[in-house]
Amino acid sequence: MAVFIYQNIMPVSQVQADGSFNIGGYVNDTDRESFFAQTDLSYSFNMGESIRHNVVTGFEYSAEDQFNLSNAPDFGVRLGTLNINIDNTTNLSPVSFSQVSRRRNSDVTNTSLFIQDQIEIPDYLEIIGGVSFDSFEI
Numbered sequence: 001m002a003v004f005i006y007q008n009i010m011p012v013s014q015v016q017a018d019g020s021f022n023i024g025g026y027v028n029d030t031d032r033e034s035f036f037a038q039t040d041l042s043y044s045f046n047m048g049e050s051i052r053h054n055v056v057t058g059f060e061y062s063a064e065d066q067f068n069l070s071n072a073p074d075f076g077v078r079l080g081t082l083n084i085n086i087d088n089t090t091n092l093s094p095v096s097f098s099q100v101s102r103r104r105n106s107d108v109t110n111t112s113l114f115i116q117d118q119i120e121i122p123d124y125l126e127i128i129g130g131v132s133f134d135s136f137e138i
Contacts (some may be wrong), residue, residue, distance in 0.1 A: 004030045007097065009073065015086055026072045027097040033065045044067040054118040056130075061111050068104040071097035087131040 007027035015021045040058040047053060073095050075082040082093060116130025 004028075004032070009067055009095070019086040020083050021086065022083050024087075025095075025097075026101065027071050027073075028068045029046075029071075031067045032064065034062070036060075036062045037056045049122040050122055052120040054120075055115070056118070057113075057115040061109075063109045066104075066106050066108075068102065069100065070102040072099040074098045074113055081116075106138065109135075109137045 005027070009023055009025035011021055012024035013022040023106045038058070038060045040056060042054060043055045044052065044054045057120060074081075074088065074097070075093050075095050112132065114132035116128060119127040119129075121127070
């Protein structure tokens, strides 16, 4: 399982005529668990003197479970943003990320199967045919 946490505080408005602007931000926490497996097999054989087959088959499976949480900042003055002045950008106001702004949970699986035959008929022709099955679930 992988856990990714990052946070940002940044300007979220333009500077007004009086030199003030708003800052905002977020903290983002993502828990992710992934599994991937892929297998391909090939077998070559000749039919007579001039026809060559190369049969390829394969399987792929992937699963990913993810939980994502994003919280907006609380500056103790106003939830989400804080107004400061460009003449004094050092702000020691306490900040906590207590306001949930996004909560997502996703489970994704993908399953694929295929088989194909590459037929070589010398000197001028190659025929490739095959079938596949794909399943993608969210």
